[in-house]
Amino acid sequence: MSDTADVIVIGAGPAGLATATLLAGKGVHVALVDPYRLAVAHPRATHVDDETVRIMQTLGAAHLEPEFLCHTDGGYQIYDAHHQLVRYMPWRPEPTDQGWYGDYQFFQPDFENLLRGRLHASPYFASLLGWRAVSVTQTSSGVDVAVRNERTGAERTLTARFVVGCDGARSTLRGLVSPEVEDLHGTHRSLILDIAPFTTSPAVPENDAFTKAIPPNPVTCLPIAHDMVRFEFLLNPRDATEDFEVPSRWYELLAPYYAPGDYRIARADVYRWESLLATRWRDGNVFLAGDAAHQMPPHLGQGMGSGLRDAINLSWKLAAVLDGADETLLDTYQTEREPHVRVYVHAAVGAANGIEFMSENPGELGEPPEALEAQMPVPQLGSGVHGDTEWPVGALSIQPRLLGGDRLDDVVGYAFAVVGNPTLLAGVDVATAATWQRVGATVVGETPLPLRRWLNEHRAHAVIIRPDRYVFGLAASAAELDALTARLADAVGTVDHQPAGVG
Incomplete structure (x- = not known):
């Protein structure tokens, strides 16, 4: 096994595995590197939305979707300390414009x-699962990472052009890249109990998830995959963590929902949720991604999805720079991703703090509150490769099925896409078509009805979509598409690069 790579990824959670998979698919x-040889056997994240499944599709994992628990009715309900509904977020009952359910x-x-196995089969991948990164040192030509085998004690030094730290909420790499973090003031502790029930319970809805701000420990309950149920009990500021690590307490807390013996406990952990943003996501050739860069409470189910968004944003940029693009392209990683994830962190903090406030300040039972229906935020990227963000530029593109029945991303691959009216696409300059080839863009000269409606809404006939599926720009004429392509060449370079399929 070589001690040299283009990129070293530290951490084999979802963000790290996705980053490695996308890079290997690009021929990088x-x-x-991860100290654990096996993936964790119990779920940490449980919820994924339509954009996250679209990223999974790019990773070659779409065939897992039929095994997911798909929410098509019901929703997420939040109740106050008096069991009154105050907030409701309905599940989305139909596939969205992302091509998947919400x-x-x-x-x-x-x-x-799945991703571990796919990586093992890639000729571009080197596995150091079971090895711990003990030091990271930047040099004039790249980064040296000293690693130690957790079983044998053997030591090696790896060298790469870039390092991506995906080493989680307790990241050691974050201390090197961003010693200072921004605290968004949403720190909480929760007892997480995942159970596999042997029977049904009238107290546990089949399709709905709920949070009840009942003192002294608000409870969240939601069905998760494999016919399991997750409970999260919010500890109040006076609670001692060790009191919630005792099995007798678990049975006591679950008693309103299931009788002892009516379920198998698969997980029992007290977890401390932070709400943090690293102030720097890049230091030279070292980057942070996933929970190493940002953390949030679990109430919107956007933590893991945000890490996958980091991976799909950063990986194509690293591949482009390794192919000769200017390194300033990498500066757009944080400028684009931080404003996007900040929206989710703020929303999750607001939900978590609101639940704790209702529990700590129940007041008297008064008039029934007006239940507010809420929607999941859909933020745009900050300024970056696409320039300044102005809707729909910097927003997530749609994914229609093309005329042959394939989803758009399956045809495009992990690459730029130029999609639009075939007459307009045929009318561009020779230099424009050459640029598309040099940046590895996939050209799709068809406009199925959902795409035609979307283009009409934005008074355009063509769109350039980035590899991370966000809109680079739109054009209403061949001349505008020529100009847009010239901007693309300036932003990402015009080196020869042929996209490779992932998965």
């Missing part, structure tokens, strides 16, 4: 093991 030599519960170990 990647080494993955809300699922998935089984994280299946997803992680």
Whole structure:
């Protein structure tokens, strides 16, 4: 096994596995370092939305979707301390413009093991699972990573052009890249109990998830994949963590929902949720992604999805720079991703703090509150490769099925896409078509009805979509598409690069 790679990824959680998979699919030599040889056997994340499943599709994991628990009715309900509904977020009952349903519960170990196996089969991948990164040192030519085998004690030093730290909420790499973090003031502790019931319970809805701000420990209950149920009990500021690590307490807390002996406990952990943003996501050739870069409470189910968005944003940029694009392209990673994830962190903090406030300040039972219906935020990227964000530029593109029945991303691959009216596409300059070839863009000269409606809404006939599926720009004429393509060449370079399929 070589001690040299193009990119070293530290951490084999979802963000790290996705980054390694996307890079290997681009023909980038990647080494993955993680102290654990096996994926964690129980789920940590459970919820994925339509955009996250679209990223899974790019990763070659779409065939897992039929095994997910798909929410097509019901929703997420939040109740106050008096059992009154105050907030309701309905599940989305039809596939969205992303080509998938809006809300699922998935089984994280299946997803992680799929990516581990796919990476093992890639000629561009080097596995250092079971090895711990003990030091990271930047040099004039790249980064040296000293690693130690957890079983044998053997030591090696790996060298790469870039390192991506995906080493989770307790990241050691974050201390090197961003010693200072921004605290968004949403720190909480929760007892997480995942159970496999042997029977049904009238107290546990089949399709709905709920949070009840009942003192002294608000409870969240939601169905998750593999016919399991997750309970999260919010500890109040006076609670001692060790009191919630005792099995007798678990049975006591679950008693309103299931009788002892009517379920198998699969997981029992007290977890401390932070709400943090690293102030720097890049230091030279070292980057942060996933929970190493941002953390949030679990109430919107956007933590893991945000890590996958980091991976799909950063990986194509690293591949482009390794192919000769200017390194300033990498500066757009944080400028684009941080404003996007900040929206989710703020929303999750607001939900978590609101639940704690209702529990700590129940007041008297008064008039029934007006239940507010809420929608999941859909933020745009910050300024970056696409320039300044102005809707729909910097927003997530749609994914229609093309005339042959394939989803758009399956035809495009992990690459730029130029999609639009075939007459307009045929009318561009020779230099424009040459640029598309040099940046590895896939050209799709058809406009199925959903795409035609979307283009009409924005008074355009063509769109350039980035590899991370966000809109680079739109054009209403061949001349505008020529100008847009010239901007693309300036932003990402015009080196020869042929996209490779992933999965």
